[in-house]
Amino acid sequence: CRLSQQHRPCTSPRVFNSNCDTVTDASIAAIVETIKDLRYLNLSYCGKITDDFLGNVGVENLKLPPLEFLDLSGCHKISDAGLRRISETLQRTLRKLHMRWCFNVTDTGLAFVPDLKELRQLNLSGSGKITDLGMKSVAQLVHLEYLYLSYCGKVTDEGLASVAQLPALQHLHLYGKITDVGLVNIAALGAHSSQPKWVPADYRLGPAPYAHLHLYGKITDVGLVNIAALGAHSSQPKWVPADYRLGPAPYAGVAQTATP
Incomplete structure (x- = not known):
């Protein structure tokens, strides 16, 4: 102690x-x-x-x-x-x-x-009983910046679609049953999103709000191509910090691990 x-x-x-x-x-x-x-x-x-x-x-x-x-x-x-x-x-x-x-x-x-x-920060990693239904509750935390859901095996693409809409979210760690469908949903949300004016400027990294994505699941090139396509059509504001501008994509870091 x-x-x-x-x-x-x-x-x-x-x-x-x-x-x-x-x-x-x-x-x-x-x-x-x-x-x-x-x-x-x-x-x-x-x-x-x-x-x-x-x-x-x-x-x-x-x-x-x-x-x-x-x-x-x-x-x-x-x-x-x-x-x-x-x-x-x-x-x-x-x-x-x-x-x-x-x-x-x-x-x-x-x-x-x-x-x-x-x-601002919620870590539920290893809470194996939570499901997509719980993600709908988490999605109501409008100031949440960091969300950790590693080893939450019952969270699927549906749950990812819910939390992906969090307006202030910068860091998302999700090791669950994520597939290319989940990444397609993220790309679609980013391409059509308009962030509320109250979101601090530092969070607005192009059309998508994420600085870091860490996803584990059955992800293939198809899903990653959708993320890349989102960045290819984005225009980042000049005030986005230089460290975040890794090419045209709005993400500072994207990590993924695909399962067989």
Whole structure:
């Protein structure tokens, strides 16, 4: 376990890290109740943490400043009930939520995610029970910039089509049942999209909003040709950062792995 003040002259730490698999709900609750300026809470791989602890995370219960970062990766006892409590208690402040390898999170829990109005980063990698239905909920996070869905084997081209419409999305990692159809959909969305004026200029990389695509699935040359064709017909604004201009395509990085 580690406390950090992040070089601030305050008496109360803003960061709490614990990667101890022996830690329980009661001990973590006792610790965080004493931290009055907590912003960053990392409980990754604390395998005994359950939804019961999450009922005490909210500022109304603990009288804490609202969390901006919460990492529950590897906390396999966290379920849809926990995700609901997170969405209810941190809806106005949480910006980054990591829930890798939370096997008991399903589409039911993701239905509450749109309440997290300020969320910029969501990591659900390894959550094998989520499906395309859950992606429709994720697609309502209008400020989301980073989405990690690696090893979510039930997410298909349909789910990709949903999240591809996120207006602020820059980084998409998706290892699922993705085919050329999914890439064709991305290309079609990019070719006909008009980004809302409130999207910051740095995000507008040509007609498609993505800076990085990392896709794993049954992808062939057909799918990649569609992505290339999108770039060939795009005109990038002069204010797009030079590092992002890799030829005519609007993507800074496209990584794909095709399965046999």
